[in-house]
């Protein structure tokens with residue numbers, strides 16, 4: 608059963624980062640999921656709900672708006688279960704993700720923007736429109752589907768709690784739909800209200816404004832694309848009460864961090880994972896960490912999905928730091 612192979616991903620203690628920041632740094636490696644990203648979890652919960660509650664008939668088509676990873680997870684699960692997928696992808700989607708979508712047999716439509724259901728020609732608008740006009744299709748709508756948060760509340764949060772034996776003190780995670788951070792935050796804060804949950808978004812994305820109760824801008828904002836994270840609107844899958852603060856990070860600082868980490872560790876960070884690490888580095892003083900803290904960095908996918916964007920034409924890695932305990 609594909610369900611049984613989703614989740615229970617490793618939580619790796621990163622010796623190098625723990626030494627550098629003088630605290631315990633743990634990395635939740637979501638690229639160990641069968642579809643190689645955290646999105647398998649929400650994809651499964653949304654699709655299982657649709658099938659069990661007869662929102663889609665056997666052999667029907669799942670429809671979704673995606674920056675790539677959710678589409679890949681759904682296409683993989685749909686293949687296993689005998690369904691089809693139609694994925695409306697953001698303009699920013701990497702070539703590697705497009706190739707994966709094709710290889711799982713998804714029908715793909717690239718779109719101008721992903722600015723929400725009410726914006727003409729957005730991924731969400733076109734997905735909803737397609738589903739409304741085609742029989743036996745179901746739009747999972749990850750931006751507003753409560754099963755998105757539920758997947759992380761029921762699986763990722765409990766895994767982190769168990770894997771840290773309840774010692775987790777901080778979590779940093781990128782925010783796209785908000786499903787991952789909201790589910791993780793909700794669960795962990797129920798176990799220990801002192802756990803701090805920090806979101807990460809690209810500079811000029813709107814979650815920070817929302818957290819500070821600042822009115823949303825009238826015009827859609829423009830922000831540098833870090834695939835998977837940042838928004839021009841606040842989706843229903845984001846639960847403000849589960850999050851303490853949102854940190855903003857520059858795309859340039861993220862790209863520099865991905866290359867620095869590669870040199871040190873020999874590992875290729877996914878784009879949003881590099882943003883999480885860059886945000887930790889930038890805000891480490893503000894976080895006020897102590898030696899006894901346990902900080903979890905949520906890494907949704909792997910750098911092999913961003914070879915062209917982050918790792919092309921680099922010198923071969925010279926030497927991996929002897930302090931580095933690579934698990935892969």
Ligand SMILES: Cc1ncc(COP(=O)(O)O)c(C=O)c1O
Pocket residue numbers: 646674675676677781782783784785786787788834835836877878879880907908
């Ligand atoms: C690479 C990557 N990082 C982070 C996220 C954000 O996760 P969420 O949508 O649960 O906020 C996504 C979502 O697509 C993603 O693909």
